[in-house]
Amino acid sequence: MSPKKFKFAFLFIAILLFPVFDRNAYHMDLATNVALYGLLAMGLNVVVGFAGLLNLGYAAFFGIGAYTYALLNLYCHWPFWLGLPAAGLVSMFFGFLIGIPSIRVRGDYLAITTLGFGEIVRIVFNNWDEVTGGPNGLLGIARPSIGSWHFSVNATPYFYLVFILVVLTAFFLYRISDSKIGRALVAIREDELAASCMGIPTLQVKLIAFGISSFIAGLAGCIFAAKQTIITPDSFDFVLSVLILAMVVLGGMGNLWGAVLGAVVLGALPELLREFAAYRMLIFGLLMILMMIFRPQGILGGSLIKRELAKRQKDETDATA
Amino acid sequence: MGPDFQLFLQQLLNGLTIGMVYALIALGYTMVYGIIQLINFAHGEIFMVGAYLGLTAIGIAALLGAAVPWWAVIIFVFLFAAAGSALLGGLIEKTAYKPLRGSPKLTALITSIGVSFFLQNAVMLIYGAREQNVPEILPAKQWDVAGISISLIQLVIFGVSVSLMVFLTWFIKNTRMGKAMRALSENPEAARLVGIPVNRVIRTTFMMGSALASVAGVLFALNYGSVNFHDGYLAGLKAFTAAVFGGIGSIPGAMLGGILLGVFEGLGAGYLSSEWKDVFAFLILVIVLIFKPSGMLGENVPEKV
Numbered sequence: 001m002s003p004k005k006f007k008f009a010f011l012f013i014a015i016l017l018f019p020v021f022d023r024n025a026y027h028m029d030l031a032t033n034v035a036l037y038g039l040l041a042m043g044l045n046v047v048v049g050f051a052g053l054l055n056l057g058y059a060a061f062f063g064i065g066a067y068t069y070a071l072l073n074l075y076c077h078w079p080f081w082l083g084l085p086a087a088g089l090v091s092m093f094f095g096f097l098i099g100i101p102s103i104r105v106r107g108d109y110l111a112i113t114t115l116g117f118g119e120i121v122r123i124v125f126n127n128w129d130e131v132t133g134g135p136n137g138l139l140g141i142a143r144p145s146i147g148s149w150h151f152s153v154n155a156t157p158y159f160y161l162v163f164i165l166v167v168l169t170a171f172f173l174y175r176i177s178d179s180k181i182g183r184a185l186v187a188i189r190e191d192e193l194a195a196s197c198m199g200i201p202t203l204q205v206k207l208i209a210f211g212i213s214s215f216i217a218g219l220a221g222c223i224f225a226a227k228q229t230i231i232t233p234d235s236f237d238f239v240l241s242v243l244i245l246a247m248v249v250l251g252g253m254g255n256l257w258g259a260v261l262g263a264v265v266l267g268a269l270p271e272l273l274r275e276f277a278a279y280r281m282l283i284f285g286l287l288m289i290l291m292m293i294f295r296p297q298g299i300l301g302g303s304l305i306k307r308e309l310a311k312r313q314k315d316e317t318d319a320t321a
Numbered sequence: 322m323g324p325d326f327q328l329f330l331q332q333l334l335n336g337l338t339i340g341m342v343y344a345l346i347a348l349g350y351t352m353v354y355g356i357i358q359l360i361n362f363a364h365g366e367i368f369m370v371g372a373y374l375g376l377t378a379i380g381i382a383a384l385l386g387a388a389v390p391w392w393a394v395i396i397f398v399f400l401f402a403a404a405g406s407a408l409l410g411g412l413i414e415k416t417a418y419k420p421l422r423g424s425p426k427l428t429a430l431i432t433s434i435g436v437s438f439f440l441q442n443a444v445m446l447i448y449g450a451r452e453q454n455v456p457e458i459l460p461a462k463q464w465d466v467a468g469i470s471i472s473l474i475q476l477v478i479f480g481v482s483v484s485l486m487v488f489l490t491w492f493i494k495n496t497r498m499g500k501a502m503r504a505l506s507e508n509p510e511a512a513r514l515v516g517i518p519v520n521r522v523i524r525t526t527f528m529m530g531s532a533l534a535s536v537a538g539v540l541f542a543l544n545y546g547s548v549n550f551h552d553g554y555l556a557g558l559k560a561f562t563a564a565v566f567g568g569i570g571s572i573p574g575a576m577l578g579g580i581l582l583g584v585f586e587g588l589g590a591g592y593l594s595s596e597w598k599d600v601f602a603f604l605i606l607v608i609v610l611i612f613k614p615s616g617m618l619g620e621n622v623p624e625k626v
Contacts, residue, residue, distance in 0.1 A: 054427050056434075101611045108360050108426050109610050112561070116607040119558070123600050238554070242434055249431060282442035288435030292428050293420045 015163060019156045028155040032227065034267035035162040036220050041247040041259035042169050043216030048245065049254035050182065051209040052189030053102060054111035057118020058244055061214040063125060063236030065091045065221025070138045070231055071131070080144035084222045091218025092211045094121075099210030103203050106192075118241055125233035137232030141225050151226070158227045165223075166260070169216055173256055176212070185209055189254070239281070246288050252298025261299060327468040332591035333584060338475050338544065340583020341482035345537035346560030347567070347575035348489065349530025355506040355570040356526055357422075359429045363413065363436035364534060365557015367406050369550060370440060371535020372542040373448055374402040379456055394458050395477070402539050403532040410531025411524050418527075419520070437554075445550045452549045455542045478540045485533060486576055493572060498525055506570065555599070559586075562606040568619020577617065 019028060040062060047055045068090040069083035078086065098117050105113050125132045132138065143151040144161070151157050176182045184205045187195040196202045225231050247266045251258025270280045291298065346368050353361045378401035382394045417436050421429045462473040493499040501522045504512040513519050541556065542548045559582060567578025582602060590598040609616060 052427070054430065101607075105610055105614060108430050109614055111427070111430060112360065112565075113607055113610045115558070116562075116603040116610070120600055120603045120607070123597070123603070127596050127600075242438065245431070245434075278446060279442075281438055282446065285435045285438030285440075285442060289417050289432050289439065292424075292432040292435065293417070296424065296428050 012167070019159055025155065028159055030268065030271050032155045032159040032162055034264055035159060035166055036224060037244070037247060037263035037267040038166050038260045039162060039169060039220045040217060040244045041251070041263040042166070042173060042256065043213045043220070044244050045248050045254070045256065045259040046173065046176075046185075046213040046216070047209050048248050049252075049259070050177065050185040050189065051206060052253075053206065053209070054108070054114070054245075055098075055210075055213070056111050056115035056238070056241055056245070057098070057121070058114075058213075058217060059236045059238065059240035060118040060121035061091045061095060061217035062221040062224070062240070063121060063231075063233070064094055064214075065218030066225040066231045066236070067125060067132060067138070067221075068218065069222040070141045070225045073142050074138060074140065080142065080222070080226050083226075084219060087222035087225075088215045088218040091221065092215040095210040095214025095217075096207055098214075099207040102206050102210070115238070115241075118238065122233055122236055122238075125236070132233070135233060137230060139230040141229045141231070143229065144226050155227070158223065162220075162223060165219060170256060170260070173212075177256065181205060181208060186254070243284065246284055248298075249288060249291055250298060252300040255298065255300045258298050258300040328591065329588075330467075331469045332587045334469060334471065334475070334587075335591075336584040336587020337580060338478050338583070339586065340563075340580035341478050342537045342541050342544075342579075343556070343560045343563045343583050344576045344579025345482055345485065345540075346534050346556060347564040347579045348486075348572065349534045350561050350564040351567070351569055351572060351575040352502070352526050352530050354564070355572075356502060356509075357418075357523060358426065359418065360433065360561070361418075361527075361530075362430065362433035362557075363440060364530065365553040365555075365560065366437050366440035366444075367410055367531045367553070368534040368538040368541070368556055368560070369548070369553030370409060370444060371402045371406045371531075371538030372548040372552065373444055373453075373538075373550075374405040374535060375399075375539035375542055376448075376453060376455060376548060378402060379458055382458070383456070391458055391460060398458070398539055399481070399536055402535040406531040406535030406538075407528040410527045414524055414527040419523075437557075441550055441553065448550065450550065452547050454547050455545075457546070459543065474540075474544050478544065481536065481540060485536065489529075489533070490572065498522065502526055558606075559602045562602050562609075565614070565616055566605060566609050568616030571616070571618045574616055574618035 018031065022028070040058070043061075044055060044058045047053050065087035068087040069078075069080070072078040072083050072086055073080075098114055101113050102110055125137075126135055128134070144157075145151060184195065184200045187198065187200055188202055188205060192202060224235075228235075243266065247262030248259050249262070250266060251260065251262030266284070270277065270283075276283070346364065349364050349367070350361060353359055353364070375398045378398040379394070381401070382389060382397055413436055417432055418429060421432060459473050459477065464471050493502060501512070501517045502525075504515075504517055505519060505522050509519065512522075537556075537560075538548075538553075541552070560579065563578035563582040564575045565578070566582060567574030567576070569575075582605065585601060585605070586598050589601045
């Protein structure tokens with residue numbers, strides 16, 4: 001086993017055993033939320049980091065996932081395990097929808113379009129009282145169950161559920177980033193015109209990125225709804241979109257592990273430093289400004305580019321030697 | 322003239338009033354975008370800070386007692402808020418945006434979101450999270466003209482906004498600084514070559530935009546009677562919509578876009594539903610961005626290779 005694989009295996013087992021050693025309910029709840037943030041940050045990273053398209057309405061997809069499961073469960077009595085893929089797919093559908101303007105709309109304009117979309121979704125949740133319950137939201141959403149065993153208030157099973165999804169998603173995205181699609185996404189990020197000249201079907205690739213990204217958010221939203229059993233529109237506001245974006249930026253846009261690191265740092269630190277709770281958002285803002293000025297590539301940096309460049313340099317030195 | 326038509330005129334007037342405020346904020350977005358292609362997301366927060374500065378100025382004026390006439394108080398409040406916001410705008414430009422010249426657009430956009438969060442929460446920490454009531458410094462006068470009522474504050478909003486817009490148009494057209502701004506938006510490289518102090522022009526643009534936004538903030542606060550640290554986000558976004566609607570980068574476009582957006586909102590709230598009025602603004606934003614990103618009066622700029 002290589003040292004890198006060993007490190008991963010160690011980390012994996014440590015996280016897996018964490019709930020066994022730490023039985024504090026509050027810590028478990030926090031860990032579950034951090035894992036959910038990790039899932040969201042990885043999902044947003046597909047669009048923002050890989051494809052270089054800024055999505056400022058990501059919380060809307062999280063919300064669409066949550067409301068999809070909640071409505072299916074409350075009105076049609078769908079169980080969680082059916083609701084989970086449904087939430088992902090419905091959210092993905094809206095992801096395609098918001099991806100379509102990216103044919104014409106570029107860069108910062110696209111960012112504002114997604115922001116507008118996110119706000120519209122939130123206002124619809126808030127105002128469509130007959131279906132979404134308006135500002136009071138929906139309550140009494142069923143928790144998941146396996147056979148005759150039901151999830152309860154205890155966050156531990158949710159933690160494992162989200163952790164499994166995080167691992168699966170990370171593996172999936174890791175494979176994607178090395179695939180044809182992953183490379184096409186990076187090509188579009190670096191130079192869209194050049195990419196399309198090289199025969200990359202830029203629209204399809206961008207839509208795939210939006211689709212994957214919103215599918216992941218939909219899954220996270222479904223779990224969130226099942227864990228909370230109550231959802232209200234203000235859980236899915238612009239602040240959440242920016243929070244997830246800040247995680248991606250902090251860890252390093254385009255870096256798979258960077259998104260997870262960003263989620264752990266920004267998700268857990270404010271809770272651990274409770275006395276500074278009032279300054280939390282102030283510090284987020286400051287952090288985003290400072291990161292952009294001093295380290296725009298994030299803590300871990302955009303690994304894809306770095307790896308490519310290192311490889312190219314090595315090839316060149318090999319060629320000249 | 323039937324009551325239906327009177328209702329229409331009343332909603333039109335209310336819409337025009339808020340539209341003037343949007344137009345003043347939209348000018349700052351469009352001026353900054355025109356010269357450095359930055360969507361200054363924090364601009365809405367400058368508007369909000371302006372409203373709070375106005376509140377502070379009213380507090381200072383109240384210390385002087387009732388001897389001062391109301392119009393002198395108003396002028397002091399406007400000057401105080403505008404000067405404070407202009408300084409803040411210049412400071413933000415210097416510390417947050419200047420180091421990013423030449424970096425990708427999205428980097429600067431993310432920075433401006435950071436600035437926006439910072440300002441919002443700084444104001445929350447300084448003034449408190451609760452809504453603040455604005456003391457009534459204007460006499461509560463109201464006139465009935467042909468069945469529709471016009472209040473003094475509406476007249477003040479019209480007077481102040483229109484004179485600022487006229488002044489700005491004159492400034493951009495005739496002064497040295499105005500010409501430098503136009504040159505910079507036309508071609509930054511060429512502007513630098515002919516000796517235009519690029520950094521100073523950019524700084525001045527930020528300061529002017531901030532001053533306009535803060536005047537809008539004071540007008541908004543006086544009109545609604547309260548301010549909240551959340552107010553800047555929505556108003557800023559709507560003003561940005563107005564700027565895009567009119568054609569971002571175009572100064573008459575921002576004025577027209579703001580006024581039209583206000584009118585749409587006023588009529589939409591009157592005839593359709595006030596609950597959904599924010600959705601109208603966002604729908605306009607998304608639709609214009611997708612189908613006609615150059616807006617009504619903007620130039621269609623083809624993508625450069």
